[in-house]
Amino acid sequence: KQEVTQIPAALSVPEGENLVLNCSFTDSAIYNLQWFRQDPGKGLTSLLLIQSSQREQTSGRLNASLDKSSGRSTLYIAASQPGDSATYLCAVPNSGNTPLVFGKGTRLSVIA
Amino acid sequence: GAGVSQSPSNKVTEKGKDVELRCDPISGHTALYWYRQSLGQGLEFLIYFQGNSAPDKSGLPSDRFSAERTGGSVSTLTIQRTQQEDSAVYLCASSSGHGRLEKLFFGSGTQLSVL
Numbered sequence: 001k002q003e004v005t006q007i008p009a010a011l012s013v014p015e016g017e018n019l020v021l022n023c024s025f026t027d028s029a030i031y032n033l034q035w036f037r038q039d040p041g042k043g044l045t046s047l048l049l050i051q052s053s054q055r056e057q058t059s060g061r062l063n064a065s066l067d068k069s070s071g072r073s074t075l076y077i078a079a080s081q082p083g084d085s086a087t088y089l090c091a092v093p094n095s096g097n098t099p100l101v102f103g104k105g106t107r108l109s110v111i112a
Numbered sequence: 113g114a115g116v117s118q119s120p121s122n123k124v125t126e127k128g129k130d131v132e133l134r135c136d137p138i139s140g141h142t143a144l145y146w147y148r149q150s151l152g153q154g155l156e157f158l159i160y161f162q163g164n165s166a167p168d169k170s171g172l173p174s175d176r177f178s179a180e181r182t183g184g185s186v187s188t189l190t191i192q193r194t195q196q197e198d199s200a201v202y203l204c205a206s207s208s209g210h211g212r213l214e215k216l217f218f219g220s221g222t223q224l225s226v227l
Contacts, residue, residue, distance in 0.1 A: 043116070043205075043218035049214075089154075094157075099171075100157070
């Protein structure tokens with residue numbers, strides 16, 4: 001059974017810092033990995049989707065990497081802004097099948 | 113529609129009552145998911161619909177929970193004889209095809225409180 005772990009559970013940084021969020025998964029036979037953002041009281045917004053054949057994806061100040069063999073992904077946020085404050089979740093398909101299994105998320109606070 | 117729509121946004125009910133939660137997926141999306149998010153917990157998968165295939169009900173926590181999807185579009189999640197531990201945010205998501213290959217689009221959720 002796929003299990004997803006995210007470290008740290010919470011992170012507070014000053015505005016402008018670069019930061020890295022970590023995600024690990026137990027079953028490396030995945031089709032893809034997605035990173036989501038969740039604002040308080042809201043649903044999830046998909047940020048980046050990395051296919052299993054890819055090593056990284058970039059969108060603006062966000063860069064996600066994937067190392068399938070080690071069961072790890074990182075989300076790099078450059079030049080953080082207070083508007084980046086949210087909970088970030090990673091998710092992978094369950095072993096060989098849908099649906100997505102989610103980590104518990106990292107709660108990020110960017111202080112102005 | 114422009115996005116995944118869920119209703120109601122908030123629902124307060126008494127223990128033992130039945131509740132129905134509604135999800136309108138993005139038009140044309142064939143895959144629909146229900147997840148549950150409890151305070152301080154991750155998202156827990158409940159049920160998955162893909163086109164006309166039999167739904168994957170493997171995540172439903174008990175036989176008090178059921179869901180249907182009419183006409184391949186709107187879905188209703190029903191919880192019978194609600195218990196306090198059912199209190200959570202219920203999230204619906206849809207995707208245009210096979211979810212394992214494509215992005216999921218989530219609704220804003222229904223906050224269920226069972227008193």
